[in-house]
Amino acid sequence: MTTALLIARRELRGYFSSSSGWIILAVLLLLDGLAFNAFAMAGEKKSFDVLQSFFYFHSGATMVASVFIAMRLFAEEKQMGTLVLLEASPAREAEVVLGKFLGAWGFLLMFLVLSLYMPVLVMVNGKVTVGHLFAGYLGLALLGAACISIGAFTSSVAPNQVAAAVLSGAVVVVLVLAWLVAKNVEGVLGDVVGWLDLFDKHYRTFSRGTVKLSSVVYYAALSYGFLLATAAVLGARRWRG
Amino acid sequence: MIEAVGVSKFYGARRALADVSFSIAQGEVVGFLGLNGAGKTTVLKVLCGLLVPSAGKVSVDGIDGIDAPRELRKRIGFLPDRPPLFPEMTVRQMVAYAARLCGLPAERVDRRVAEVLELCGLANVADDLIEWLSHGYRQRVGIAIAVAHEPKLVVLDEPISGLDPAQIVAMRGLIRGLKEKHTVLLSSHILSEISHTCDRILVLHQGRIVAQGTEATLAAGVSPPVEVTARGTMADLAKAEIHKLEGVSELETTDVGNGVVRLCARVASDTAREQLVATLVQRGLGVRSVSDAEGGLESVFLKLTKGVEA
Known part of the structure; x- marks a missing residue:
């Protein structure tokens, strides 16, 4: 765990010292604020509905942020030739992957914290519960963790950051649109595809202020699965030939 | 270790x-x-x-x-x-x-x-x-x-x-x-x-x-190449039949002009080197210099990696 935290600290430092990290934060917060003003605050709405709209739009920004944050995790190190430092060290592949995931997730959590002023404004000027706020942000954090895990995996297999971003974006879109497929497939297969849905099936309940254990398990399992696959890709690099 | x-x-x-x-x-x-x-x-x-x-x-x-x-x-x-x-x-x-x-x-x-x-x-x-x-x-x-x-x-x-x-x-x-x-x-x-x-x-x-x-x-472990310059012609050198000497291989000759020829060869031992110079002198070629043609490790490396099949 010490090694993972060491790697996470360095990763986080990498985000703060690169201009791309700050640009991602600034652009997405700006778009988020505009969307909040234009859609969530538009017309006469109850505070509950405003907050629900906020979490709806903010989930899009969170997914986009996750894809861009995660694209550099391994692809950049491969391009710069620094991955060899981790590969030649006694660190386990799992420690490397966990450390990088924690660094990227930590940066995403900072993005989420910086967006707090919007729901707090709703809270001050209207009537929403802390529970709703908590559930919404828990959902965003879990959704972000899943998207970063997908991004970590694609970053480990892609030759560069752009390819990693395109690949992880495609996987996220497929998982977000799984409900469309599920609607047209009958029986158990339809149920399975529907359950795999990243957004409609599992996130919407969080945005309404409800925490469902099955959705927490879904996001945790999805993240774990992709992180495990990333560790396997790193391990396989030693066997390449 | x-x-x-x-x-x-x-x-x-x-x-x-x-x-x-x-x-x-x-x-x-x-x-x-x-x-x-x-x-x-x-x-x-x-x-x-x-x-x-x-x-x-x-x-x-x-x-x-x-x-x-x-x-x-x-x-x-x-x-x-x-x-x-x-x-x-x-x-x-x-x-x-x-x-x-x-x-x-x-x-x-x-x-x-x-x-x-x-x-x-x-x-x-x-x-x-x-x-x-x-x-x-x-x-x-x-x-x-x-x-x-x-x-x-x-x-x-x-x-x-x-x-x-x-x-x-x-x-x-x-x-x-x-x-x-x-x-x-x-x-x-x-x-x-x-x-x-x-x-x-x-x-x-x-x-x-x-x-x-x-x-x-x-x-x-590698026979060193030697370079000899001598007064004479390519015809004189051909008559000397250096290539027939024991321990001499990879013979190359050049006419450098002004009645001087240069000879490069790999010699298996000091005896072969002495034999080479003696033969040239006996055949009337005026030996002016004898020196190692290539530096130590470079010569060794080229010899070791020449013709080795994977």
Whole structure:
């Protein structure tokens, strides 16, 4: 765990010292604020509905942020030739992957914290519960963790950051649109595809202020699965030939 | 202490290493010499646990690279041909990070970092960002991170690549200085570098070790080429029938003008060399000079790698 935290600290430092990290934060917060003003605050709405709209739009920004944050995790190190430092060290592949995931997730959590002023404004000027706020942000954090895990995996297999971003974006879109497929497939297969849905099936309940254990398990399992696959890709690099 | 036995490595159908075996004693500075594509980097990566060999095994202090890869990696510090450095970190932060990553206990890091910065001549740039450093300093930082966790074996892949003459001299001193506490294995395709820096040489060609030993022992096993200039004509030289002499091979003759000819040949022994000169004199050619045609290690290397099949 010490090694993972060491790697996470360095990763986080990498985000703060690169201009791309700050640009991602600034652009997405700006778009988020505009969307909040234009859609969530538009017309006469109850505070509950405003907050629900906020979490709806903010989930899009969170997914986009996750894809861009995660694209550099391994692809950049491969391009710069620094991955060899981790590969030649006694660190386990799992420690490397966990450390990088924690660094990227930590940066995403900072993005989420910086967006707090919007729901707090709703809270001050209207009537929403802390529970709703908590559930919404828990959902965003879990959704972000899943998207970063997908991004970590694609970053480990892609030759560069752009390819990693395109690949992880495609996987996220497929998982977000799984409900469309599920609607047209009958029986158990339809149920399975529907359950795999990243957004409609599992996130919407969080945005309404409800925490469902099955959705927490879904996001945790999805993240774990992709992180495990990333560790396997790193391990396989030693066997390449 | 460090042993490789029957190591082979395939990239698809292409064989990069073929049955490579060697051992290195503690405190030695050993050089892998080979042309580009000879397999130097592959053998170093296998040693460092970055690549799993297709066959054979490597061990450091009896620890097998397949059975205990993490234990093996703890004992090795590796500098690849491009130092793995994060430009946003200072030199001190980078060395400390590498030391912690490779398992040096936290309480020993500060002291060890200070020692390493001193050893590598980096104390004056310790708090500079790596992105500000010249190529030569970056190479030094690369060595610093390779030795930061006090490994038994330090593996350096082309450590002098891209350095200017002054930096090369400084780097030689630094590598020799590592010998006090570490065993050093380095690779290079630059003959003079290997000759200056290493106690022992392993010559790698087309994935095989074709010779190993000190520069002197390698040179002893190869008949040296000799160059003779003499007064006379090409016709006189042809009449002398030098090619029929025992121990003389690879004969080349040139007319350099003004009634002078030059002859290059490889001679198997001092006796053959004496016989060659005596024959020329007996046939009326006025011998003006006799000298070695090529420098020691270069000659040895060319001979060793000539005609060796993979």
